[in-house]
Amino acid sequence: MKKIMFIIPLSIFILTGCWDKHEIEEQAFVVVIGLDDSEKEDGVSVTYQIANPQVGIPNTGGEKEVASEIITFTAPDFITARDLANATVARKVNFAHTKAMVIGEDFIRTEKAKKFLTSGIRDREIRRDIQVVVSKEKAADFIKNNNPNLETRPHKFYDLMTGRWAETGLVPLSDLQRYFQRIESKNDAYLAIYATTEKSDDDKYGNEDDYLPGQIDQKGSSRTQLIGSALLKDGVMIGTLTGEETRSALNLRSKSIAKYMRVTYKDPFNKKYRVAALLTKPRSNKIEILTQEVTPKVNVTIPLSFKILAIPSGENYVTNLENQELLRRHVEDTLKKKYNELVKITQEEYKINPFNWSRVARKNFLTMQEYEEYDWDDKYTNADVNIKVEVKFTGFGKQLGPPKVDEKDEGK
Amino acid sequence: MNIKKLFSNRKKFEVTRNSSKEEKIKDNLEHNISTLSSIFESSINSDFVIRQCDVLSLEKKASTFFLNGLVDPKEIEEFIINALTNSEENVNKNMDIEQLVNDIIPIKNIKAVSMISECVQGLNNGQTLLLVEGIENGFLLDTTKIEHRGVETPQNELVIKGSNEGFVESVAINKALIRKQLRYEKLVSDNVELHNRAADSVSLMYVNDLVDKDVVEDVKKRLRDIDVDTIQNIALLEQYLEERPYSLVPTILYTERPDRVVSYMLEGHVVILAENSPACLVVPVTFWSFFHTAEDNYQRWAYGNFIRIIRLLCFLIAIVTPSFYVAVTTFHIEMLPTDLALAIAAKRETIPFPVIVEVLIMEVAFEILREAGIRVPSPIGPTIGIVGTLILGQAAVEANIISPIMVIVVAITGLSSFAIPDISFSFMIRVIRFGFLLSAAIFGLFGIVICLTLSVAYLTTLHSFGVPFLSPKTPYNPSSKDLIFRRTIRKQRIRPTNINPQDSTRK
Amino acid sequence: MNKYKLGTREMVAILLITIGTKFTDATPNLLFPKTYMATWMVPLFAAGMIAIPLAIFLHLLNKYELGLVDLVKKLSGKFVGTVFSSFIFIFYLVGTAFLMSDYVFILSTLYFPQTPDYVILVVLAVVCFGIASGGPYMIGRTAWIVLPYVMIALALLLILAMVEEMDTAYLFPIFGKGLDVVVKESFLKNSIYVETITMATFIPFMTKVKQYSKAAIIGLSILAIEMSFFFMFYVTIFDAYSLEDMLLPFQHLTRVVELGRFISNFEGYFLVFWLIASIVKYTVYLFVTAHLFTQTFNVKSTRFHLIPITTLMVLIGMYPDNLISSSFLYRNTVLHIGSFFFFILPFLLWILSLRKKASASP
Incomplete structure (x- = not known):
């Protein structure tokens, strides 16, 4: 009798299925x-x-x-x-x-x-x-x-x-x-x-x-x-x-998780071509936001490392250090320009930053009341943003110089 | 009422049993012969042999008694009959009769006895009894020769590295195997006579200066309390000794390896040996003993721990896999990777049973296969494999009775349960698996967790001869931490103190 | 001396499991809407606050070598002692019942939406009763056995969470709504550590009273760090603004972590360990409550009284209609009352013991 008392509820449990039991x-x-x-x-x-x-x-x-x-x-x-x-x-x-x-x-x-x-x-x-x-x-x-x-x-x-x-x-x-x-x-x-x-x-x-x-x-x-x-x-x-x-x-953004961005930049020597590179960010950005004054000041330093992927123009940016430096400057300038443009758009058109900079701004305050009073989003639209790009070449692929291309051949 | 009846029966039985055995040996030889004849039913028992002769040197009549099959006939003929009938010279008549017998008979062990019961026991153990007219003593001459298997590799506890001797069905040989591995003067073998009809004797072996004396007393007490006809072998003895006969968890270790036994004795455990058993019992033991094998320590540190990890994994897989499968597919579908969830769903669409029934079908089929595999006569053994693979692996899937993933689940579960070194433990896991399965079917992971926690909690309450089952882990006692993982051999300097050894450092 | 009694290890395990699961239930939800990103300081401050009464209490324990109830009774006389200890008993009875219904709501909200709450509650209660009836040794040993696995699971969770995008910047503004709010909340919620005092109920089952003090100190320091660490993780992953409205951050954390694209839904694995810890936790509470009862009213057999006490708990546990009422209303109140009571109790006992000494010396 005891056994039956035990088995009946058990079998009901199993056979009818329980409340949250759903066959896949x-x-x-x-x-x-x-x-x-x-x-x-x-x-x-x-x-x-x-x-x-x-x-x-x-x-x-x-x-x-x-x-x-x-x-x-x-x-x-x-x-x-x-x-x-x-x-x-x-x-x-x-x-x-x-x-x-x-x-x-x-x-x-x-x-x-x-x-x-x-x-x-x-x-x-x-x-x-x-x-x-x-x-x-x-x-x-x-x-x-x-x-x-x-x-x-x-x-x-x-x-x-x-x-x-x-x-x-x-x-x-x-x-x-x-x-x-x-x-x-x-x-x-x-x-x-x-x-x-x-x-x-x-x-x-x-x-x-x-x-x-x-x-x-x-x-x-x-x-x-x-x-x-x-x-x-x-x-x-x-x-x-x-x-x-x-x-x-x-x-x-302070921390970008994107690992490999394949990008191209105008060749500084040969405007017809673009230099292809692999862009990575080895470290987090150094972002400094000064909130003491009425218009906040934002200083951003972006460390970037570049791996040259292709140089279609055939210029020597690899072994010629002068050219290399030139390319580096060029890339830095281009990027800086691009970034500044984007910041401008967000400040003037959208009036909000997509760069998560509020997190940096938060660090300047001790309590939430102070921070909310400051109203970072409003201040951002007039913020004085300074962007500095630091480019480092970290690799040039498995080729040294450009292939020897005959000028005449190219002319044809 | 019933209990009373039982008691009264037993008393009556004891009276009849012991009436003639209580007697002493008389100086009348004829009387003794007839007593022994009646005890051994010599009129119908053809194995009971009485050989009478005149001892010339003593000028007295004498009789030898033995049981055919337990003695070495050659030895009796050469060293006893010959010696008794031939020797006549150089006998000093003034000497004590015991001394005389000792002198006359060139045999390894002679024991003088005065009680009939002692004689009976000696005869039952294959000794030859010598009774001489006019003397109130009998002499038990050691002529035992019992047939048994030769020493072979153990059947269940195989190792790749290490000795491959296993116990055989003879206590003498087993003791020899143990002594061979541990030549130490404090290694004692303590015989305990059981109070039962056949008066079986059981040997306890332990290292006297390490063992916990309380445990020895406890074992002896439990042995003396056994009250049945006869204990045929150690497997039955195990069931008489354990504390919780209904428990799923074994609390006595059954091993057939002398090297393992020796390592346990060195930690202060007691080993129980009995006739007719190719194994022995080790008490007290803890959970970890069932989890370990002899090889863990023979293999180097890294390898030994590697196989321990594998075994731990097998342990978990064997218990939880089917229930986990049921829980995940019916309660926690989000846990599966999307592709797997879809694959299982696709295969299950045409299956007529719920998952739990599907699992039960396969689990039961596997258990059937396993049982059949053991019982099947060896000539038709291979058919089991064919039938098993065909039915379980292929036909059932093709017939849409079970889904293919189910075969994997059951196969991995079965395989893992084979990797559990101890048979009792393996059984335990096979049984509780079904408990887990049912609770998983009712409450999903919650059910599994309930079972897991209850199992752990239950294990903590167990004791084996006074030692908590999960010690030295909890309650904590200093030890070499040879639990789930082991340290290097050099660092295993401390004996597990939960066993209460008299000396806790190994030196 | 029985060498198989409970020791420091088992006691630490009991403390770590009972207190160390508090950040996994609705307790953070009582804190985050008040202290926001500074919540991680609350466990540290609270531990600091309770350290003083705890030190006095441990000193008294070691001096008199008695369990909690016996100590209270001895120092404050039979009548007052009984009143005090019956207060502790009721505190435990009600607190445990509400906490239990808390957990039942968590389970039913996240994993078993269609199962009636009372079924989960009854099953949980029956299982805990089963283990608790095994006695204190069973509880302590079970806690010690499961502790490493629970800890490993928690550590794994933190490691996996670190892979997720976490930003320490979320910890700022550092004081949240202000340091005064943090300090106030820390005091009001210092009863999250109340187990370091009440688990002294286990002292009769321990080898030495000294071991209890050791366990309480070790436990408190580990717990303060552990809890603060987890609160910090909640903030750095979810941001305090989100946590204000997010019920059960721990469960959310287990849902957010992933290991690559393939194993993305981890919460089931953590559910296993969380449930194991919860079952052990309630077992401890159940036993402590029953034992408090038997000791307070001087009746024998804790095991026998487990049955009515479990039933009572289930009945009280069924009273709250939902998690919000059980956790925010009832438990919050219970926590506040406990904070005051257990903060004052050791001082009171100390004064009494000094008086006793003074009256005994002349």
Whole structure:
């Protein structure tokens, strides 16, 4: 009798399943959430991209199925929308593996978007490391049109693509965590990945990085482009930065995590060509902010190391030390100019800095009251910014001098 | 009521059993012969041999008794019968009779006894009894020769580096194997007679100037309290000695390696040896003894610790893997890498059972395979492998009964449980695994944690012959810290003091 | 002398687990909205503040070689002693019950949203009861066994967190809302270390009273540093402005850390160690509460009284409706009361002992 008393509840437990027990195949994994404005005042247009697990797995019959299911509908917010999603999806909608949140540019430019975004964090499945991507078009269109050819499963694309920031610096690291940080501290601008799947009308040639998404004149089947960043002030988008500007902004931050930026600079001797180099930041910037006076003074020293990658002009910058010094000066000047331009734009146009300089300014104060009274964001617009770039050559590749090119041959 | 009955039965039984054995040896030879004949049922027991002869030198009648099969017939013929019947010269009639027997019979060990019960025990142990007319003493002559296996490699505790002698089913040989490895005058072998029908004797071996005397007394007391017909071997003795018979955790170490035994004796442990067992028991032991093997110390420091790490890993894997799989796939899906989550989901889509049932099917199938593998007669042994791999590895997956990842989970679990050196421990892990599995099915990781914590807490309450099971870790006692990892041999200078050795430094 | 009794190690383990899990629950949420980036100073200041009464208390313990309740009773007389120790008992009963419901809310919010709270509460209580009924030795030894693993997990978390983008600049402005606020909060919350005093209940099960003093001093110094370190990490990773609204920073920290692209969701692994520590913690509390009861009212068998006390705790634990009420309202109040009481108690006892000495000498 005792044994039966024990076995019955146990078997009920196991057979009926417990409250939070959900078999893995009963769940639908949303990999991307898209948010757009809806006509309704208290609603938001939500797009879910749900991965199809069977795609890419042999012997499951999933070879012919589509990689993901994309559904769009209007709901009060993107958390409760999952119940609505069950009208079409037969599985429990799960956000545990959500990689990215795509937000349409039109939407993020409104205060409404901020409210919907911040309200979502309450849910336990929404993780703070979800990437925020701002799409030029509607998020629903972006998700629909984004068909990467290399990655079979949709989550992989976002996983790998957003991971590229660490290498190239063309897009910033933009996760929800940082988004909330900026909103809550009310300092500094937030940079989000800027992307599109639509071709822009104003194609241009911007060397290696001076583009906004859609401007790169690329041929190929996938039209998705992630480059540059959307600049958000207090959670609302107010402007864009090109890929080049994004890189500059990252370099102006005290600690940039971007590891390798391949950049080119005009050859000082031969204006036709550009010198290619690999740019890294070996140390943190030295940033000094003087807040005693009415207009704050900002002194930034940026240490950079350069590895020459290619010298198409054939000039000797390697063994000729004079030329080397010249190139170094040239690079320093170019960079300084670029950085100053960016700072100017942020001061005059956006009136907020995306360089996280408020953290440096904070050090000058003892208590929060003093700091808040000072109002760094307001003072920044008139701040006197001094930028110093220190370039060091650290490598020249595995070639010494330039190849001997006959002047005559070149003339032909 | 029942208990009372039991007691009364036992008393009656004891009375009948001991009536003739209590007697002393009489000076009447005929009387003695008939007593012994009746004890050994000589009318139907063909192994009981009585050989009568006249001892010329004493001019007296004498009888020798022995049990066929336990004695060396050649020895009896050559050294006893011959000696008794032939020798007539040089006998000093005035000498004590004991001295005389000693002189006459050229055999290694002669013991004079006066009680019938002693005679019976001697005969049962393969000695030859000599009774002489008119003398109230019997002589037990050591002619024991019991057949047993030769010394072979141990069956379960194999090592790559180190001696490969294992115990055999003879106490004498086993003692020899131990003494061979530890030639030390304080190594004693203490015989304890059990109070039971067959009057088994059990040997305790320990190093007298190291051992905790209280433990020896404790062991002796427990041995004396055993009250059954006979203890056939050490595996049964183990179950009579342990404190918690229902517990899953073994508290007595069963080992078949003399070198391991010696190393334990040098730490102050007591070793129990009994006939017919190719192994011996070590008490008191701690958790760590079950975790260690002989090889850990034979291999150099780095290698020894490496295999310890592997074993620790196996220990964890064997207990937790299936339950962890269940917990992660049904409760904590976010813990899986996205690709793995999708892969598992894809494969599980066509499986008709919940994960827990899937795991149970495979675990039970594996246990069946394991049990069958031991019981199967060796000529058809290879079929087990074929059936196992085919059914578990392939057919079940193709038939959509289980998912392929399940095969990996069960295989790694099974493999890890094989790497646990001690059989009792391995059993323990195999059993508690199911407990973990069920609680993981109910509460996910919370369930696993509950089981883990309860297991640890339970282990801390155990004692083995008065020594806390997790000492010297907790309660802390100074030791050489040979627990999960070991130090270099040179640094293992202190004996574990939780065992209470009389001398705590090794010198 | 029984060499298998509890020693310094087990006592340190008990202290580290009971106090050392406080930064993983809602305690930071009581502090961050008040002291912001200066929160990391609070554990240090609080430890400094409690060090004085603790030193007096340890001095008295060593002098009289008695457990907590016996000492209180001996010094303040039978009646007052009983009143004092029943206050400690009720403090523990209510505090533990609220803390327990705190943890249940954490579990249900983050890991088991659909499981009813009372199920988790009852399961937790039953498990803790099971271990606690094994007695003080079982508890102390279990704590010591699990301590290294918990510590390794915490260290791993910190190492992984360091890989994340953390910025020491977040620690500024250094005094947060001002040094006065920090000092005030440190005093009000000094009862986070109250276990260094109340765990003296375990003294009858220890080999020597000296070992308790040693454990309390070691424990307090490790804990002050550990807790301050963790608060510092919370700030440098999340920024104090975010922490103001962020419930359960520890759980967030475990969610933020990642090891490359592949293993990004770590919180489950930390959940394991956190749960182990929590179970041991509640076991300790449960036993201490029951033991306080039996000692205060001079009844035998702590084990027997565990059953009603566990039941009572579950019932009280079910009272708060949610984490906010249990943690912010009730626990905050309990903490404040405890801070005053346990700060004053040692001084009071000391004066009494001096008086006793004075009256005994002539």
